[in-house]
Amino acid sequence: MSAAHSDHEDLYGSTLLSLQQVRALVRTVEGALALRHSAQFFVWTQGSLQQLLPHQLLLCGAYQRSSRELRFELFNNAPLPPGLAEALCGPGSALLRRLQSDWLALGQGRPLLLPAEGLGLPGFAQLLMHGVSRPQRPSEIESFFLLAHAEPVYGPRQGVLLELLTPHLHSGWLRAQGGVAPARAPERHASSALPTGLTEREHQVLHGLREGLSNQQIAADLAISALTVKNHVQRILRKLGASNRAHAVARAQGLPRLSSGEGF
Template sequence: MKRDALVILSKLEQEYLLHAIEAALPVQERRQFFLWSQGPLQALLPHQMMVCMQFGSGDVLQHIDALHSVVLDGDLLRRICHPHDGLAVRLARAARQTQLLPVWNEAGGLAARTPLDGFADELLALGLENFVLHGNGRTAGQDTVFLLFNLPQRPSARHAYFFSLLLPTLHLTLLRLNQRQAQEGRLERPVSAREREILHWVREGKSNDEIGLILGISGLTVKNHLQRLYRLLGVSNRAHAIARGMALQLFEQPPAPLGRAA
Protein backbone atom coordinates (compact mmCIF):
# COMPACT_ATOMS: atom_id res chain seq x y z
CA MET A 1 0.00 0.00 0.00
CA LYS A 2 1.38 3.39 -0.94
CA ARG A 3 1.78 6.27 1.48
CA ASP A 4 -0.84 8.36 -0.24
CA ALA A 5 -3.36 5.53 -0.69
CA LEU A 6 -6.88 6.25 0.53
CA VAL A 7 -7.61 4.62 3.91
CA ILE A 8 -11.23 4.12 4.91
CA LEU A 9 -11.89 3.07 8.49
CA SER A 10 -14.42 0.35 9.14
CA LYS A 11 -17.18 0.97 11.67
CA LEU A 12 -15.33 -1.17 14.21
CA GLU A 13 -12.08 0.74 13.64
CA GLN A 14 -13.92 4.03 14.10
CA GLU A 15 -15.24 2.74 17.43
CA TYR A 16 -11.73 1.66 18.47
CA LEU A 17 -10.37 5.08 17.54
CA LEU A 18 -13.02 6.99 19.46
CA HIS A 19 -12.55 4.74 22.49
CA ALA A 20 -8.76 5.21 22.43
CA ILE A 21 -9.11 9.00 22.31
CA GLU A 22 -11.75 9.11 25.07
CA ALA A 23 -9.83 6.67 27.28
CA ALA A 24 -6.70 8.88 27.12
CA LEU A 25 -8.48 12.01 28.40
CA PRO A 26 -8.38 11.09 32.13
CA VAL A 27 -4.78 9.78 32.02
CA GLN A 28 -2.76 11.68 34.63
CA GLU A 29 -0.13 9.16 35.73
CA ARG A 30 2.39 6.97 33.95
CA ARG A 31 0.75 3.82 35.26
CA GLN A 32 -2.51 4.94 33.63
CA PHE A 33 -0.62 5.72 30.42
CA PHE A 34 0.90 2.23 30.45
CA LEU A 35 -2.53 0.63 30.93
CA TRP A 36 -3.92 2.74 28.09
CA SER A 37 -1.06 1.69 25.82
CA GLN A 38 -1.77 -1.97 26.60
CA GLY A 39 -5.53 -1.64 26.07
CA PRO A 40 -7.18 0.91 23.76
CA LEU A 41 -4.00 1.61 21.78
CA GLN A 42 -3.40 -2.08 21.11
CA ALA A 43 -6.81 -2.41 19.46
CA LEU A 44 -5.65 -0.25 16.54
CA LEU A 45 -1.87 -0.57 16.75
CA PRO A 46 -0.84 -3.86 18.40
CA HIS A 47 2.80 -3.81 19.46
CA GLN A 48 5.17 -5.09 22.14
CA MET A 49 7.06 -1.90 22.95
CA MET A 50 6.46 1.83 22.64
CA VAL A 51 9.28 4.33 23.10
CA CYS A 52 8.13 7.86 23.93
CA MET A 53 10.52 10.79 23.44
CA GLN A 54 10.30 14.55 23.95
CA PHE A 55 12.77 16.91 22.31
CA GLY A 56 13.45 20.53 23.20
CA SER A 57 15.01 23.30 21.17
CA GLY A 58 18.19 22.37 19.36
CA ASP A 59 16.99 18.76 19.10
CA VAL A 60 17.99 18.15 22.74
CA LEU A 61 16.40 15.02 24.19
CA GLN A 62 14.42 15.97 27.29
CA HIS A 63 12.63 12.73 28.02
CA ILE A 64 12.65 9.09 26.95
CA ASP A 65 10.63 6.23 28.33
CA ALA A 66 9.74 2.72 27.17
CA LEU A 67 6.42 0.99 27.75
CA HIS A 68 6.56 -2.72 27.01
CA SER A 69 4.32 -5.72 27.53
CA VAL A 70 7.14 -8.27 27.64
CA VAL A 71 10.18 -8.62 29.88
CA LEU A 72 13.19 -7.15 28.08
CA ASP A 73 16.86 -7.81 28.68
CA GLY A 74 18.50 -4.83 30.38
CA ASP A 75 21.23 -4.58 27.75
CA LEU A 76 18.66 -4.63 24.93
CA LEU A 77 16.66 -1.89 26.63
CA ARG A 78 19.81 0.21 27.04
CA ARG A 79 20.75 -0.24 23.37
CA ILE A 80 17.30 0.93 22.34
CA CYS A 81 16.69 3.74 24.84
CA HIS A 82 20.11 5.08 25.83
CA PRO A 83 19.76 8.90 25.83
CA HIS A 84 23.05 9.41 23.99
CA ASP A 85 23.22 6.75 21.30
CA GLY A 86 20.18 4.51 21.70
CA LEU A 87 18.61 3.18 18.52
CA ALA A 88 15.29 4.89 19.24
CA VAL A 89 16.94 8.29 19.66
CA ARG A 90 19.00 7.91 16.47
CA LEU A 91 15.96 6.77 14.49
CA ALA A 92 13.91 9.69 15.77
CA ARG A 93 16.58 12.27 14.95
CA ALA A 94 17.16 10.84 11.49
CA ALA A 95 13.45 10.89 10.72
CA ARG A 96 13.05 14.43 12.08
CA GLN A 97 16.01 15.73 10.08
CA THR A 98 14.62 14.30 6.87
CA GLN A 99 11.01 15.11 7.78
CA LEU A 100 10.04 11.48 7.18
CA LEU A 101 7.01 11.29 9.44
CA PRO A 102 5.46 8.80 9.69
CA VAL A 103 7.94 6.14 8.61
CA TRP A 104 7.67 2.37 8.86
CA ASN A 105 9.25 -0.78 7.47
CA GLU A 106 7.24 -2.82 5.03
CA ALA A 107 8.02 -6.25 3.65
CA GLY A 108 11.41 -6.06 1.98
CA GLY A 109 12.66 -3.10 4.03
CA LEU A 110 11.60 0.41 4.95
CA ALA A 111 8.65 1.93 3.16
CA ALA A 112 10.20 3.41 0.00
CA ARG A 113 13.92 4.19 -0.14
CA THR A 114 14.83 6.49 2.72
CA PRO A 115 17.93 7.58 4.70
CA LEU A 116 16.64 5.24 7.42
CA ASP A 117 17.50 2.21 5.32
CA GLY A 118 20.88 2.18 7.06
CA PHE A 119 19.18 1.03 10.27
CA ALA A 120 17.76 -2.15 8.75
CA ASP A 121 20.60 -4.47 9.81
CA GLU A 122 20.69 -3.08 13.35
CA LEU A 123 16.92 -3.47 13.71
CA LEU A 124 17.15 -7.05 12.52
CA ALA A 125 20.06 -7.83 14.87
CA LEU A 126 18.06 -6.55 17.85
CA GLY A 127 14.95 -8.48 16.86
CA LEU A 128 13.01 -5.33 16.01
CA GLU A 129 11.93 -6.12 12.48
CA ASN A 130 8.53 -4.39 12.51
CA PHE A 131 8.28 -0.78 13.59
CA VAL A 132 6.39 2.42 12.88
CA LEU A 133 7.59 5.88 13.92
CA HIS A 134 5.66 9.13 14.10
CA GLY A 135 6.06 12.55 15.67
CA ASN A 136 4.83 16.10 15.50
CA GLY A 137 7.86 17.46 13.63
CA ARG A 138 9.85 20.48 14.67
CA THR A 139 8.13 23.14 16.76
CA ALA A 140 9.26 25.69 19.37
CA GLY A 141 10.63 23.08 21.73
CA GLN A 142 7.86 20.65 22.71
CA ASP A 143 8.33 17.98 20.08
CA THR A 144 7.31 14.39 20.69
CA VAL A 145 8.23 11.23 18.81
CA PHE A 146 6.74 7.77 19.33
CA LEU A 147 8.17 4.45 18.16
CA LEU A 148 6.16 1.24 18.11
CA PHE A 149 8.32 -1.88 17.91
CA ASN A 150 7.48 -5.51 17.14
CA LEU A 151 4.09 -5.19 15.55
CA PRO A 152 2.70 -8.71 14.92
CA GLN A 153 2.73 -8.08 11.17
CA ARG A 154 4.62 -5.88 8.76
CA PRO A 155 3.25 -2.32 9.14
CA SER A 156 1.64 -0.61 6.19
CA ALA A 157 0.27 2.79 5.25
CA ARG A 158 -2.89 1.76 7.08
CA HIS A 159 -1.01 1.45 10.38
CA ALA A 160 0.68 4.78 9.69
CA TYR A 161 -2.71 6.37 9.12
CA PHE A 162 -4.04 5.04 12.44
CA PHE A 163 -0.88 6.43 14.05
CA SER A 164 -1.49 9.85 12.47
CA LEU A 165 -5.04 9.91 13.83
CA LEU A 166 -3.82 9.05 17.34
CA LEU A 167 -0.72 11.27 17.29
CA PRO A 168 -2.41 14.40 18.77
CA THR A 169 -3.70 12.27 21.65
CA LEU A 170 -0.28 10.71 22.25
CA HIS A 171 1.45 14.09 21.99
CA LEU A 172 -0.81 15.93 24.43
CA THR A 173 -0.90 13.03 26.88
CA LEU A 174 2.89 12.74 27.05
CA LEU A 175 3.32 16.51 27.48
CA ARG A 176 0.70 16.48 30.23
CA LEU A 177 2.45 13.64 32.07
CA ASN A 178 5.87 15.25 31.75
CA GLN A 179 4.57 18.62 32.94
CA ARG A 180 2.87 17.04 35.92
CA GLN A 181 6.01 15.09 36.76
CA ALA A 182 8.04 18.30 36.62
CA GLN A 183 5.54 20.05 38.90
CA GLU A 184 5.68 17.14 41.33
CA GLY A 185 9.45 17.03 41.10
CA ARG A 186 9.90 17.96 44.74
CA LEU A 187 11.44 14.95 46.41
CA GLU A 188 11.35 14.00 50.07
CA ARG A 189 15.03 14.91 50.20
CA PRO A 190 17.64 16.14 47.71
CA VAL A 191 19.49 13.57 45.62
CA SER A 192 22.89 13.17 47.21
CA ALA A 193 26.13 13.81 45.35
CA ARG A 194 26.96 10.09 45.50
CA GLU A 195 23.54 9.15 44.11
CA ARG A 196 23.90 11.68 41.30
CA GLU A 197 27.32 10.28 40.48
CA ILE A 198 26.03 6.70 40.41
CA LEU A 199 23.01 7.69 38.31
CA HIS A 200 25.36 9.39 35.87
CA TRP A 201 27.25 6.13 35.34
CA VAL A 202 23.99 4.16 35.13
CA ARG A 203 23.01 6.47 32.29
CA GLU A 204 26.35 5.64 30.63
CA GLY A 205 25.38 1.97 30.66
CA LYS A 206 27.77 0.83 33.40
CA SER A 207 26.96 -2.19 35.58
CA ASN A 208 27.01 -2.03 39.39
CA ASP A 209 30.43 -3.68 39.49
CA GLU A 210 31.82 -1.32 36.84
CA ILE A 211 30.51 1.70 38.73
CA GLY A 212 32.06 0.31 41.90
CA LEU A 213 35.45 0.08 40.22
CA ILE A 214 35.16 3.66 38.94
CA LEU A 215 34.16 5.04 42.36
CA GLY A 216 36.33 2.78 44.49
CA ILE A 217 33.41 1.10 46.25
CA SER A 218 31.89 -2.37 46.05
CA GLY A 219 29.20 -3.37 43.59
CA LEU A 220 26.97 -4.21 46.58
CA THR A 221 27.36 -0.66 47.91
CA VAL A 222 26.39 0.67 44.48
CA LYS A 223 23.32 -1.59 44.53
CA ASN A 224 22.31 -0.28 47.97
CA HIS A 225 22.67 3.32 46.80
CA LEU A 226 20.54 2.53 43.75
CA GLN A 227 17.81 0.91 45.83
CA ARG A 228 17.57 4.02 48.02
CA LEU A 229 17.57 6.19 44.89
CA TYR A 230 14.77 4.11 43.33
CA ARG A 231 12.63 4.64 46.43
CA LEU A 232 13.37 8.37 46.40
CA LEU A 233 12.53 8.77 42.71
CA GLY A 234 9.54 6.43 42.84
CA VAL A 235 10.87 4.12 40.13
CA SER A 236 11.57 0.40 39.88
CA ASN A 237 14.40 -0.04 37.39
CA ARG A 238 17.41 1.62 35.77
CA ALA A 239 15.61 2.82 32.63
CA HIS A 240 12.91 4.52 34.67
CA ALA A 241 15.51 6.04 37.00
CA ILE A 242 17.26 7.59 33.98
CA ALA A 243 13.97 8.93 32.62
CA ARG A 244 13.06 10.37 36.03
CA GLY A 245 16.52 11.89 36.38
CA MET A 246 16.15 13.57 33.01
CA ALA A 247 12.75 14.97 34.01
CA LEU A 248 14.28 16.35 37.22
CA GLN A 249 17.26 17.74 35.26
CA LEU A 250 19.73 15.74 37.32
CA PHE A 251 22.03 15.44 34.32
CA GLU A 252 22.25 19.14 33.50
CA GLN A 253 25.73 19.30 35.03
CA PRO A 254 28.21 16.46 35.44
CA PRO A 255 28.42 15.25 39.03
CA ALA A 256 31.34 16.52 41.07
CA PRO A 257 33.89 13.73 41.65
CA LEU A 258 33.81 12.35 45.16
CA GLY A 259 36.47 10.77 47.27
CA ARG A 260 36.94 7.04 46.96
CA ALA A 261 34.68 6.14 49.84
CA ALA A 262 31.20 4.69 50.24
Protein backbone atom coordinates in the same frame (compact mmCIF):
# COMPACT_ATOMS: atom_id res chain seq x y z
CA MET B 1 -27.50 -5.55 6.64
CA SER B 2 -26.89 -7.07 10.08
CA ALA B 3 -25.00 -5.17 12.78
CA ALA B 4 -22.39 -7.93 12.97
CA HIS B 5 -21.78 -7.64 9.24
CA SER B 6 -21.74 -3.85 9.20
CA ASP B 7 -19.05 -3.80 11.89
CA HIS B 8 -16.64 -5.28 9.39
CA GLU B 9 -17.63 -3.01 6.51
CA ASP B 10 -15.31 -0.18 5.62
CA LEU B 11 -16.73 3.13 6.78
CA TYR B 12 -18.49 4.85 3.85
CA GLY B 13 -16.58 2.62 1.46
CA SER B 14 -13.19 3.75 2.79
CA THR B 15 -10.34 1.28 2.42
CA LEU B 16 -8.55 2.81 5.39
CA LEU B 17 -10.73 2.44 8.49
CA SER B 18 -13.49 -0.01 9.30
CA LEU B 19 -16.41 0.90 11.53
CA GLN B 20 -14.87 -1.24 14.27
CA GLN B 21 -11.65 0.74 14.03
CA VAL B 22 -13.47 4.06 14.06
CA ARG B 23 -15.20 3.03 17.28
CA ALA B 24 -11.87 1.96 18.80
CA LEU B 25 -10.38 5.26 17.63
CA VAL B 26 -13.09 7.24 19.43
CA ARG B 27 -12.56 5.20 22.63
CA THR B 28 -8.81 5.76 22.41
CA VAL B 29 -9.15 9.51 21.93
CA GLU B 30 -11.65 9.78 24.79
CA GLY B 31 -9.35 7.77 27.05
CA ALA B 32 -6.39 10.03 26.26
CA LEU B 33 -8.22 13.01 27.76
CA ALA B 34 -8.16 11.42 31.23
CA LEU B 35 -4.41 10.69 31.36
CA ARG B 36 -2.64 12.31 34.28
CA HIS B 37 0.39 10.14 35.11
CA SER B 38 2.51 7.41 33.53
CA ALA B 39 0.65 4.50 35.18
CA GLN B 40 -2.57 5.64 33.52
CA PHE B 41 -0.71 6.18 30.26
CA PHE B 42 0.58 2.59 30.22
CA VAL B 43 -2.85 1.11 30.94
CA TRP B 44 -4.32 3.30 28.17
CA THR B 45 -1.78 1.96 25.66
CA GLN B 46 -2.81 -1.61 26.52
CA GLY B 47 -6.50 -0.98 25.83
CA SER B 48 -8.12 0.10 22.58
CA LEU B 49 -4.81 1.52 21.35
CA GLN B 50 -3.55 -2.07 21.09
CA GLN B 51 -6.51 -2.89 18.84
CA LEU B 52 -5.52 -0.12 16.47
CA LEU B 53 -1.73 -0.20 16.79
CA PRO B 54 -0.60 -3.55 18.19
CA HIS B 55 2.82 -3.27 19.78
CA GLN B 56 5.10 -5.08 22.18
CA LEU B 57 7.37 -2.09 22.66
CA LEU B 58 6.43 1.58 22.86
CA LEU B 59 9.07 4.27 23.21
CA CYS B 60 7.85 7.74 24.17
CA GLY B 61 10.00 10.85 24.14
CA ALA B 62 9.21 14.45 25.06
CA TYR B 63 11.42 17.53 24.86
CA GLN B 64 12.66 18.74 28.22
CA ARG B 65 13.30 22.47 28.39
CA SER B 66 15.67 22.10 31.34
CA SER B 67 18.04 19.72 29.55
CA ARG B 68 17.23 20.87 26.02
CA GLU B 69 16.82 17.33 24.78
CA LEU B 70 14.24 14.59 24.43
CA ARG B 71 13.69 12.44 27.51
CA PHE B 72 12.55 8.90 26.71
CA GLU B 73 10.65 6.24 28.59
CA LEU B 74 10.14 2.67 27.43
CA PHE B 75 6.98 0.58 27.86
CA ASN B 76 6.91 -3.09 26.92
CA ASN B 77 4.51 -5.98 27.44
CA ALA B 78 6.96 -8.71 26.41
CA PRO B 79 10.52 -9.45 27.59
CA LEU B 80 13.19 -7.40 25.85
CA PRO B 81 16.50 -8.77 24.56
CA PRO B 82 19.38 -7.99 26.95
CA GLY B 83 20.76 -4.49 26.54
CA LEU B 84 17.98 -3.17 24.30
CA ALA B 85 16.39 -0.92 26.94
CA GLU B 86 19.73 0.74 27.63
CA ALA B 87 20.47 1.07 23.91
CA LEU B 88 17.17 2.87 23.41
CA CYS B 89 16.98 4.97 26.57
CA GLY B 90 20.61 5.40 27.58
CA PRO B 91 22.15 8.88 27.58
CA GLY B 92 23.16 10.00 24.10
CA SER B 93 21.74 6.87 22.47
CA ALA B 94 23.22 6.52 18.98
CA LEU B 95 20.33 4.24 18.00
CA LEU B 96 17.76 6.87 18.94
CA ARG B 97 19.63 9.60 17.09
CA ARG B 98 19.67 7.42 13.99
CA LEU B 99 15.95 6.63 14.22
CA GLN B 100 15.04 10.29 14.65
CA SER B 101 17.24 11.23 11.69
CA ASP B 102 15.60 8.52 9.59
CA TRP B 103 12.16 9.82 10.51
CA LEU B 104 13.08 13.39 9.59
CA ALA B 105 14.81 12.42 6.33
CA LEU B 106 12.65 9.54 5.11
CA GLY B 107 9.33 10.19 6.79
CA GLN B 108 9.30 13.90 5.92
CA GLY B 109 6.67 14.68 8.51
CA ARG B 110 4.68 11.46 8.08
CA PRO B 111 4.79 8.16 9.99
CA LEU B 112 7.71 5.98 8.95
CA LEU B 113 7.58 2.18 8.74
CA LEU B 114 10.89 0.32 8.70
CA PRO B 115 12.01 -3.29 8.96
CA ALA B 116 13.77 -3.78 12.29
CA GLU B 117 16.51 -5.94 10.80
CA GLY B 118 19.82 -4.10 10.81
CA LEU B 119 18.56 -1.30 13.04
CA GLY B 120 19.72 -2.77 16.35
CA LEU B 121 16.32 -4.03 17.56
CA PRO B 122 16.79 -7.81 17.87
CA GLY B 123 13.62 -9.83 18.33
CA PHE B 124 11.44 -7.38 16.41
CA ALA B 125 10.26 -7.55 12.80
CA GLN B 126 8.98 -4.02 12.20
CA LEU B 127 8.93 -0.62 13.77
CA LEU B 128 6.60 2.29 13.16
CA MET B 129 7.49 5.79 14.29
CA HIS B 130 6.13 9.30 14.21
CA GLY B 131 6.56 12.50 16.14
CA VAL B 132 5.72 16.16 16.52
CA SER B 133 8.08 18.87 15.32
CA ARG B 134 7.96 22.62 15.73
CA PRO B 135 5.87 24.11 12.88
CA GLN B 136 8.56 26.37 11.47
CA ARG B 137 11.51 24.20 12.51
CA PRO B 138 10.82 20.59 11.49
CA SER B 139 14.26 19.43 12.66
CA GLU B 140 13.38 20.43 16.25
CA ILE B 141 11.39 17.48 17.59
CA GLU B 142 8.92 18.11 20.41
CA SER B 143 7.88 14.48 20.89
CA PHE B 144 8.77 11.15 19.32
CA PHE B 145 6.98 7.79 19.45
CA LEU B 146 8.24 4.40 18.30
CA LEU B 147 6.24 1.17 18.20
CA ALA B 148 7.72 -2.25 17.49
CA HIS B 149 6.36 -5.77 17.13
CA ALA B 150 7.90 -9.20 16.64
CA GLU B 151 5.43 -9.93 13.83
CA PRO B 152 4.99 -7.94 10.59
CA VAL B 153 1.71 -6.32 11.66
CA TYR B 154 2.23 -2.80 10.29
CA GLY B 155 1.17 -1.45 6.94
CA PRO B 156 -0.32 1.71 5.37
CA ARG B 157 -3.45 1.49 7.54
CA GLN B 158 -1.41 1.51 10.76
CA GLY B 159 0.53 4.49 9.40
CA VAL B 160 -2.73 6.41 8.95
CA LEU B 161 -3.88 5.42 12.44
CA LEU B 162 -0.61 6.52 14.00
CA GLU B 163 -0.84 9.86 12.19
CA LEU B 164 -4.38 10.33 13.52
CA LEU B 165 -3.40 9.36 17.07
CA THR B 166 -0.05 11.11 17.40
CA PRO B 167 -1.58 14.42 18.59
CA HIS B 168 -3.30 12.47 21.39
CA LEU B 169 -0.15 10.49 22.19
CA HIS B 170 1.68 13.82 22.32
CA SER B 171 -0.77 15.64 24.61
CA GLY B 172 -1.42 12.57 26.77
CA TRP B 173 2.28 11.87 27.26
CA LEU B 174 3.00 15.50 28.15
CA ARG B 175 0.26 15.44 30.77
CA ALA B 176 1.53 12.11 32.09
CA GLN B 177 5.03 13.56 32.39
CA GLY B 178 3.73 16.54 34.31
CA GLY B 179 1.56 14.50 36.66
CA VAL B 180 2.64 12.71 39.81
CA ALA B 181 1.02 9.50 40.94
CA PRO B 182 -0.13 9.46 44.57
CA ALA B 183 2.43 8.17 47.04
CA ARG B 184 2.54 4.46 47.82
CA ALA B 185 1.06 3.39 51.12
CA PRO B 186 3.42 1.98 53.77
CA GLU B 187 4.32 -1.63 52.98
CA ARG B 188 2.77 -4.43 54.97
CA HIS B 189 3.96 -7.96 55.59
CA ALA B 190 4.16 -9.97 52.36
CA SER B 191 1.64 -12.55 53.55
CA SER B 192 -1.06 -10.08 54.58
CA ALA B 193 -4.16 -10.33 52.43
CA LEU B 194 -5.60 -7.15 50.90
CA PRO B 195 -9.24 -6.40 49.95
CA THR B 196 -8.34 -6.97 46.29
CA GLY B 197 -7.42 -10.60 47.02
CA LEU B 198 -3.75 -9.94 46.20
CA THR B 199 -1.06 -10.15 48.85
CA GLU B 200 1.41 -7.34 49.39
CA ARG B 201 4.09 -9.32 47.59
CA GLU B 202 1.76 -9.85 44.62
CA HIS B 203 1.17 -6.10 44.50
CA GLN B 204 4.93 -5.59 44.41
CA VAL B 205 5.25 -8.06 41.54
CA LEU B 206 2.33 -6.37 39.77
CA HIS B 207 4.16 -3.07 40.08
CA GLY B 208 7.09 -4.68 38.29
CA LEU B 209 4.77 -5.91 35.54
CA ARG B 210 3.44 -2.40 35.09
CA GLU B 211 7.02 -1.16 34.67
CA GLY B 212 7.57 -3.76 31.94
CA LEU B 213 10.21 -5.64 33.93
CA SER B 214 11.11 -9.25 33.24
CA ASN B 215 10.77 -11.94 35.92
CA GLN B 216 14.52 -11.79 36.45
CA GLN B 217 14.46 -8.00 36.93
CA ILE B 218 11.55 -8.19 39.37
CA ALA B 219 13.35 -10.96 41.25
CA ALA B 220 16.47 -8.81 41.57
CA ASP B 221 14.45 -5.83 42.83
CA LEU B 222 12.62 -7.92 45.44
CA ALA B 223 15.56 -10.16 46.37
CA ILE B 224 13.66 -13.34 45.53
CA SER B 225 14.14 -16.00 42.84
CA ALA B 226 12.83 -15.70 39.29
CA LEU B 227 10.88 -18.92 39.83
CA THR B 228 9.13 -17.37 42.82
CA VAL B 229 8.25 -14.35 40.68
CA LYS B 230 6.88 -16.67 37.99
CA ASN B 231 4.66 -18.35 40.57
CA HIS B 232 3.43 -14.96 41.83
CA VAL B 233 2.65 -13.91 38.23
CA GLN B 234 0.59 -17.05 37.65
CA ARG B 235 -1.40 -16.40 40.84
CA ILE B 236 -1.95 -12.76 39.85
CA LEU B 237 -3.27 -13.80 36.43
CA ARG B 238 -5.60 -16.32 38.04
CA LYS B 239 -6.91 -13.91 40.68
CA LEU B 240 -7.49 -11.10 38.19
CA GLY B 241 -8.88 -13.36 35.48
CA ALA B 242 -6.22 -12.05 33.09
CA SER B 243 -4.83 -13.84 30.05
CA ASN B 244 -1.37 -12.24 30.08
CA ARG B 245 0.84 -9.74 31.91
CA ALA B 246 -0.45 -6.65 30.07
CA HIS B 247 -4.04 -7.77 30.60
CA ALA B 248 -3.34 -8.13 34.33
CA VAL B 249 -2.00 -4.57 34.54
CA ALA B 250 -5.04 -3.22 32.70
CA ARG B 251 -7.48 -5.13 34.94
CA ALA B 252 -5.59 -4.10 38.09
CA GLN B 253 -6.14 -0.43 37.29
CA GLY B 254 -9.77 -0.90 38.30
CA LEU B 255 -9.00 -2.38 41.72
CA PRO B 256 -9.61 -0.05 44.70
CA ARG B 257 -6.02 -0.13 45.91
CA LEU B 258 -4.39 0.31 42.52
CA SER B 259 -6.77 2.81 40.94
CA SER B 260 -5.80 5.25 43.69
CA GLY B 261 -2.17 4.96 42.66
CA GLU B 262 -1.01 2.77 45.54
CA GLY B 263 1.50 0.17 44.51
CA PHE B 264 2.06 1.91 41.18
